[in-house]
Amino acid sequence: MDLAGDFNQEVMVDVENCSREADANGIGGSSIEGGEYRGVVDVKIDEDSLERDEMPEAVPAATAGPSGDEPFIGQEFDSEAAAHAFYNTYATRVGFIVRVSKLSRSRRDGSAIGRAFVCNREGFRMPDKREKIVRQRAETRVGCRAMILVRKVESGKWVVTKFVKEHTHQLTPGKGRRDCIYDQYPNEHDKIRELSQQLAIEKKRAATYKRHLELLFEHIEGHNESLAKRIQHIVENVREIETKDHQQQQQQQQSLR
Missing domain, CATH: 1.20.5 (Single alpha-helices involved in coiled-coils or other helix-helix interfaces)
Known part of the structure; x- marks a missing residue:
């Protein structure tokens, strides 16, 4: 996967499945609906960033974000957990479930400097390699590309560098996590x-x-x-x-x- 780039010579860790396809979620760029974010410092995560040894000092906040309740590129958080909590709240309101996905670590000290949060219907389930399947599970992964990518900058803040809003499945606005799960297993x-x-x-x-x-x-x-x-x-x-x-x-x- 092309999240491998880094301001700090980072090492990418795929929490879900290290063998999954590299660009299944299009995490390689910093874009929202086709556009790329570039400020004074380019925080796009790609192979070019491997050449950088410094973490960017700051990422300019977006001059105009959507609403305060919706993520936008350049949005800042005090921590990864804060970004996760915000995206969870947004997901509950919109009607989907968040899954913690790929992690980017610095090769210098091993600290986390990037995290992807995706829709839990992202990707596709790998075929069961066992000869006999005891129970056929309902299919819930449909290749949804909705996600948010946050990066840690030199100031210590976590900044949104990519936000994909569109989902490839029906949403259930206002429902909690449990209700969303129930809807996925009708x-x-x-x-x-x-x-x-x-x-x-x-x-x-x-x-x-x-x-x-x-x-x-x-x-x-x-x-x-x-x-x-x-x-x-x-x-x-x-x-x-x-x-x-x-x-x-x-x-x-x-x-x-």
Whole structure:
């Protein structure tokens, strides 16, 4: 990915997936809807910035931003966290979810000097390499390019250097993160409800089978008891017959003497 440029000889770290395509989000430039931001100091992140050894002293704020509630190139924040919080608030109002994406670090001291925040529907899910997929997940990534890129300047401020406003999917304005997630999985709750109903049916069926087995075992036990009594009665009769035969033989032998 071409976020590799740096004022401080930075090292780019892709938080999501280091092997993803380089320009999937078009992070290589500092633009908004096709335009590039250039002030006194060019903060465009590209290969040319690898030649710079100094961090820019400042980035001039945009002379005219959109509204105070919408990011704009040149907007400043006190920290990366502040930029993240602002973009999260904006995302909630507009109707999408923010995902923390690629990080740019300085090769000098390893400190963070750049961060990309993207729509959570950015990119595409990589195919599952496992032979057997246990559960087919709903597809939520549709290649959305909406994002914001902030860079840390020498003053310590974090400045917006790129803002892509347009999304490639339907938005849900005013909904919170949880509601947005639910909207992205329209069939999941129906599936859960259906599976719960099927589970209840299977439990009832299992209980019925269990009762039938118990009745069968009771019948077998009763039959075994009856069979055991019959066998015992037969054994006793056989013994009685054998005893009588033995006595008769003894009597015959005595009479012959």
